[in-house]
Amino acid sequence: MWQNIIFLVYLYFCKTIVYSKIITPDDPSTLQSAIISANQEEGLDSVTLAPGIYRIPFNSHPNANILLTNLRNFVINANNVTFLMLDNRKRGIVFYNCYNVTMRGVMTIRNDIIPFSQGYIESIDQKSFVINIHDGYPTTLDNTIYFPKASTYYIFDRNTRRLKDQTYDYYNRNIIRIDQRRFRVMFDNNLGQEIVIGDLVSMRGSGDFGIICDICELMQFIDINIEFAGGFAWFETGGKGNNRYERISAQPGPKPLGATEEPLMSANADGFHSAGVSHGPTIINSFFTRMPDDGIAIHGEYQMIRQINQNVIICMRRWAGIPYAIGDRAAVVGEDGIPRGEARVQQLRTLPDDYLSSIDSPWPHFQNNHYYFELELDTNLNGTISSNDFISNIESTGSGYVLKENVILNHRARGMLLKAHDGLIESNLINGSSISGLVMQPEFWWGEGNYAERVIIRNNTLIRCGYATTGSWTQQAGVLTIYGTGTSSVAYGHHTITIENNFFIDNDGVQMVLDGLKNVLIKRNYFTNAQHKVNNRGSDHGIDGGALVHINRAQSLTLEDNRAWCLGAAHSKPLQVTYLSTQIIGMLDGIIVDNHC
Incomplete structure (x- = not known):
């Protein structure tokens, strides 16, 4: 008996003392297996990577340089470490089905060969x-x-x-x-x-993501830098999410050998992209620059409804699988942009591929879809659901995100493109986003949703956005744009939005576009040195590029104590409000213009 007790005490102290091991750059081909073994076979709490350059060799995996699966409650310490991916066509590091894993340290993941020129x-x-x-x-x-x-x-x-x-x-x-x-x-x-x-x-060249979290939860990345990503620098998709990213970055790496010119780009796509995650990311004090696409994008997925039989609907999807579970909330929105309502999923069933004949959809995302599934809902929304409506899983849109104290600098497209609920966007600097600084809009053409609800946008600074890769055709014309979708005059999909104490500096064209929304407060925002040059972004949609704020399809919107000064010759009016807007408070005094500088 006493021998067993002594043995158990010995095991306890050994587990307490021997909780980590050190991995060196001497044989980087064993890095992946060493990390997985430490967590799953040796039962350790962490590994520490010795400082140095780890030249990750070509391997037989079809799309991952490093694949870390099923890690649990684990820490990867990697201070002064560089992973140099010799195969720039594959994903850098893939975390698959991991829980509560932290990667931290002054660490860089870089493609050895730049995936663009x-x-x-x-x-x-x-x-x-x-x-x-x-x-x-x-x-x-x-x-x-x-x-x-x-x-x-x-x-x-x-x-x-x-x-x-x-x-x-x-x-x-x-x-x-x-x-x-x-x-x-x-x-x-x-x-x-x-x-x-x-x-x-x-x-853009060929390549893939820098770091991807696929079906993960409670991940933490601290002081991790990605250089020369072949696709998105950072990507999270699926799973419960609630991942935290602190002091991460996407930026160019050093000049290649023999080069005299600095790199023009940092990646082949977005800086950070979140798709189909239950709880959205927390991104704090991070830096994204020189991407040829969005700085931070967060969204869910739309599927198209093809047939309805009372509470049972048949849906069409671009990819295989059913992106719902029993009990999930589903939001239905019409092709006209009007939200039909929400319902709970009671039953679901996979249907054969090509179950229905294809349709000639005006939305590129839904052309030639081959995968079908059936949902039984707890309500038919009073019979308002129609074929060609869109449906999305509210539980998988990245809601609950926090974006705070980040810098997004000099890149193509939108600084932030956000399509989720319950978000906080606070104290960020967005400087040099070529299309818009911040956009919220469902996009049927990409199959991405949803409308935004209960979002706070405050204390942000947006500088010199909307200067390139955009034009008169865009709906996303404002430096800050919240835009509906569809053609209905009462498509009020966005609601309960606060836009407060933000600074707009050195931006030409319209500063805010507000469309398809209700219950919105726009308070103490400041516009300076704006509209010195003519910019016709959005003119095809009736948006006046000389107006500071354009409002359309709005209900219950309040403008309070917003101010502008040092406006240029292209300025025409503080406010453009269309006849489709009702209950607008502050139309006369909600924006005060001071022509002095």
Whole structure:
């Protein structure tokens, strides 16, 4: 008996004392197995990676350089560590089905070969230009392993090295090598006068995510930097979420060997992307710059309803599987933009592929969908559900997110693109987002939802947004845009939004676009040095680029103690309110303009 007691005490103290081990960069091919073994076989609480460069070799996995699965209650300490991914076509680190895992330290994940290239325009024809690749950057643009034949090209100002004002996304159709470092890039349409010889150019190459959390919960990433990501730098998808990201970044790495020019881009897509996660991320004091897409994006997924039989609906989806569980709340919204209501899922069933014939949908995301499933709801929403309506799982839209004290700098697209409930957006700096600083809008064309509810936007600073890769066609025209969807005049999908104490500095065009919303407070926001240049963003939708705030399809909206000064010659009016807006308080004195500087 006493021998057993002594043995148990021995095990207890051994487990208490021997809780971690050190991994060195000597054999990086064993890194993955060493981490998994420490947690799942040795029962350790943590591992510590010795400082140094870990050159992660090519491996046989189809899409991951490092795959960490089923980790539980574990810490990866990695101070002064760099993971150098030799295969830039794969995902960097994949965390799959992990719970309460922390990765921390001054750590960098970098692709060894930059997954894009850059150079300058040497000559221009009507539908093509010749790019001369900068020293040290990839010259494999005609190799489809590393660059798609058709990609997206971006034009940068040779002095500021930001996206050039009034340039767009340029989609090429072909590329032909001229010599070792020069290529002719061909387009379907004539190139505009906004492009001139000497402009700098970069483009999207092939690649994948930097770090992905797939079906994970309570993850923590602290002081982790991603450089030269092949897709999204950071990506979380599926699972319960509630992950925390503190002092993370997406930014360019160092110049490649032999280069004299600094990198123009940091990744091939978004800085941070959250899709289909139950509880949204907390992102604090982080930095995202030079991406060719959004800074931070959070959303769920729409499926299209094809048939209805009382409480039973048949849905069509782009991917296999049923993104619901029994008891989940589902939100239905009409193609006209009107929310139909919410229902609980009582039963679900997978249907055969191509269960129904395909349809010619006006929404690209829903063209040629092959996967079907059936939901039984606890209500038919008084018979208001129609075929071609959209449905989404409210439990998987990233609600409850917190975005605080982050910096998003000099990149293409939206600083933040948010489509979830119960969010806090506070004390962020968004400077140089080419389309908009902050956008909330359901997007049927991407199959991404939902409307925003109960969101606080306060103490943020938005500087010089909306200067490139956008134009008169966009609905997301405001530096801050909350926009509905569909054509109905009463599509009030967004509600209970507070926009308070934000600073808008050096922005041309319309500053706020507010559409498809109700119960909104806009209080103590400040606009300075705005509208010195004409910018026609949104004019195709009746939005006046000279107005500070445009309001349409709004109900119960209050403007209070907002102020503007140092406005330029392109300013036309403080407020543009359409006849589709009702119960607007502060139309006369909600924005005070002081023409002095």
